[in-house]
Amino acid sequence: MQSVTANLALLGRSVLDRVAAIGRAGMVLMQAVIARPDPLTSFPLLVRQLYSVGVLSMVIIIVSGLFIGMVLALQGYTILVDYGTEQAVGQMVALSLVRELAPVVTALLFAGRAGSALTAEIGLMKTTEQLSSMEMIGVDPLRRIIAPRFWAGLICLPILTMIFSAVGIWGGMLVGVDWLGIYEGSFWANMQNSVDFFDDVLNGLIKSLVFGVVVTWVAVFQGYDSVPTSEGISQATTKTVVYSSLAVLGLDFILTALMFGDL
Amino acid sequence: MDFFDDIIIDIKQLTFSRGDRYIFKNMDIRIPRGKVTGIMGPSGTGKTTLLRVIGGQLKPDSGSVLLDGDDIPHLGRKELFNVREKMGMLFQSGALFTDMSVFENVAFPLRVHTKLPEDMIRDIVLMKLQAVGLRGASELMPSELSGGMGRRVALARAISLDPALVMYDEPFTGQDPIAMGVLVNLIKMLNQALGHSSIIVSHDIKETLSIADYIYIIADAGVIAHGTPAQLEQNDSAQVQQFMKGLPDGPVPFHFPANNYETDLMEGR
Amino acid sequence: MRNRGIELGVGVFMLVGMLSLAMLAISVSGLTLAKQEGSYKIYARFENAGGLTARSKVTMSGVAIGKVTNISIDRQKLMALVEMEINADVDYLTSDSSASILTAGLLGEKYVGITTGAADDEILKEGDFIEDTQSSLVLEELIGKFLFNQASE
Numbered sequence: 037m038q039s040v041t042a043n044l045a046l047l048g049r050s051v052l053d054r055v056a057a058i059g060r061a062g063m064v065l066m067q068a069v070i071a072r073p074d075p076l077t078s079f080p081l082l083v084r085q086l087y088s089v090g091v092l093s094m095v096i097i098i099v100s101g102l103f104i105g106m107v108l109a110l111q112g113y114t115i116l117v118d119y120g121t122e123q124a125v126g127q128m129v130a131l132s133l134v135r136e137l138a139p140v141v142t143a144l145l146f147a148g149r150a151g152s153a154l155t156a157e158i159g160l161m162k163t164t165e166q167l168s169s170m171e172m173i174g175v176d177p178l179r180r181i182i183a184p185r186f187w188a189g190l191i192c193l194p195i196l197t198m199i200f201s202a203v204g205i206w207g208g209m210l211v212g213v214d215w216l217g218i219y220e221g222s223f224w225a226n227m228q229n230s231v232d233f234f235d236d237v238l239n240g241l242i243k244s245l246v247f248g249v250v251v252t253w254v255a256v257f258q259g260y261d262s263v264p265t266s267e268g269i270s271q272a273t274t275k276t277v278v279y280s281s282l283a284v285l286g287l288d289f290i291l292t293a294l295m296f297g298d299l
Numbered sequence: 300m301d302f303f304d305d306i307i308i309d310i311k312q313l314t315f316s317r318g319d320r321y322i323f324k325n326m327d328i329r330i331p332r333g334k335v336t337g338i339m340g341p342s343g344t345g346k347t348t349l350l351r352v353i354g355g356q357l358k359p360d361s362g363s364v365l366l367d368g369d370d371i372p373h374l375g376r377k378e379l380f381n382v383r384e385k386m387g388m389l390f391q392s393g394a395l396f397t398d399m400s401v402f403e404n405v406a407f408p409l410r411v412h413t414k415l416p417e418d419m420i421r422d423i424v425l426m427k428l429q430a431v432g433l434r435g436a437s438e439l440m441p442s443e444l445s446g447g448m449g450r451r452v453a454l455a456r457a458i459s460l461d462p463a464l465v466m467y468d469e470p471f472t473g474q475d476p477i478a479m480g481v482l483v484n485l486i487k488m489l490n491q492a493l494g495h496s497s498i499i500v501s502h503d504i505k506e507t508l509s510i511a512d513y514i515y516i517i518a519d520a521g522v523i524a525h526g527t528p529a530q531l532e533q534n535d536s537a538q539v540q541q542f543m544k545g546l547p548d549g550p551v552p553f554h555f556p557a558n559n560y561e562t563d564l565m566e567g568r
Numbered sequence: 569m570r571n572r573g574i575e576l577g578v579g580v581f582m583l584v585g586m587l588s589l590a591m592l593a594i595s596v597s598g599l600t601l602a603k604q605e606g607s608y609k610i611y612a613r614f615e616n617a618g619g620l621t622a623r624s625k626v627t628m629s630g631v632a633i634g635k636v637t638n639i640s641i642d643r644q645k646l647m648a649l650v651e652m653e654i655n656a657d658v659d660y661l662t663s664d665s666s667a668s669i670l671t672a673g674l675l676g677e678k679y680v681g682i683t684t685g686a687a688d689d690e691i692l693k694e695g696d697f698i699e700d701t702q703s704s705l706v707l708e709e710l711i712g713k714f715l716f717n718q719a720s721e
Contacts, residue, residue, distance in 0.1 A: 166394050172386065174383045196585075224595060229632075233597040237592045
């Protein structure tokens, strides 16, 4: 009897802990977004974060985009050639990239590359008391450390997604046209006929914007909320990758259902 | 008690708890102005917590912390921001901002709190770095410094606004003998030269005794002894003597509370 | 000078991003800037609109002039009612135009093909109906007919 109540209490406590963590995360988000940035000091900070979050993720995005586009074209070709519709490879590559694969894969790679780095960096700042000392000097670390990183993630992910799509489609063309010999004109024409800028490209971008918010939010919060020890940082980094990947995949389903569900 | 004619910090009836455990219970501490005050005690007695309460980073359950009449736990954000201008804090790990050079680290508080022109900031930073003997290192990044040098840079940053109060959190921990000697001298010298008040939180008895004018020993959620170093040497409380002499056994037992040793051993059969 | 490198890097990053967007817009989705002055809606009833979906093309002589926006059942006539959005600059569809559901290739997508008639004076406007329609070619029916003819010969 006693163990039942004890277990119940334990369960209740862990639920309460989670709810409290969500509450803290919400507060961090609020303060990072609301924090009125001082344009003079915060612009260089933002540029620096754009560099470490965006520019440094570019190589992995370009390489993966290229290969995914090439694989899509190859797989699509082997199936479509049976029906004599291999010129639809372009359409297939473009639609699956623009609507689905580019936002999702970019967000997952971004969580692994930039998200984990953000968490580790902020966690390390916390462990080495940099956040505390900033507070003692009279600067709010949410404003100075968290806010620029959050905005940088938000800006970078859609850009990376576009690069991923473009490179992937180019890779698909490389395989489809140059290697498998699909007629280039029909490759592009099929693509242009079926891809709509607003319905497909912009919806993909909206997806990636949502993913950008989620992944960066999870990353900065896990860093900010980490236990200030080396063990705590490694746990927080793992959590960032796991939580943000799950959130991206779950949200992707919801967004897809909302955007393309009625087609 | 001529020390306490002029006090900079007056802590009254401070109570702070974490969960069910009291870190401090109705504790009174007064910090004299212009002196070096040591706060000592075994690990885990909340010495660092005390500094954070003074700095306004943690809020106590009750009690007041008066800094020149401002009750720190009850200040609003804005006032706290202004009060912190009067405080410098040297963190245990140095806490230099790793993405800025030594120069920018020391200039940071100046840029935040003042609107001085760039050449004046440069002069002040170089003066502070000169005081800690690291003017030559101003263009290095924190990762290029040794631990002792990092702490000296952090000290230069802590005094860059000429604060009235400088707090040192375990300044001697993990330093080699030379760096330790340098820091001890530096703290003493800066205190005299700049006329600020210093609080040193430490459990390095020898070093702290050598520079502190007045010492509080805290344990068991309160102050167990206070006085000048000479007075404390004479203190005959067993707890104080154990701490001052570093004896392995005494009121703070060597053994963690356990069952009877013999019965524990026999149980295995 | 480290800052300069960072700024350059971010600049390149932004430029590549914009170029990608431009490529997605122009060569992938075929977006052109000089259009979208508006559109008008016309309707057509088909016996069978099988395979046609919203967003299917509407063409005239093989040139896209609009798209299908909605497909529903006309409850009175029990036929498929197809709503089409025609670009506003296509202002020469006569009232006796005919619409047929065509297939791109043997198995390709369905689209609506419109052929204008001879009544020059009456032009289709917002909300008008195309009366002359020809339904989807349903492959199964076609094969059925073919087999039936073969058998009767």
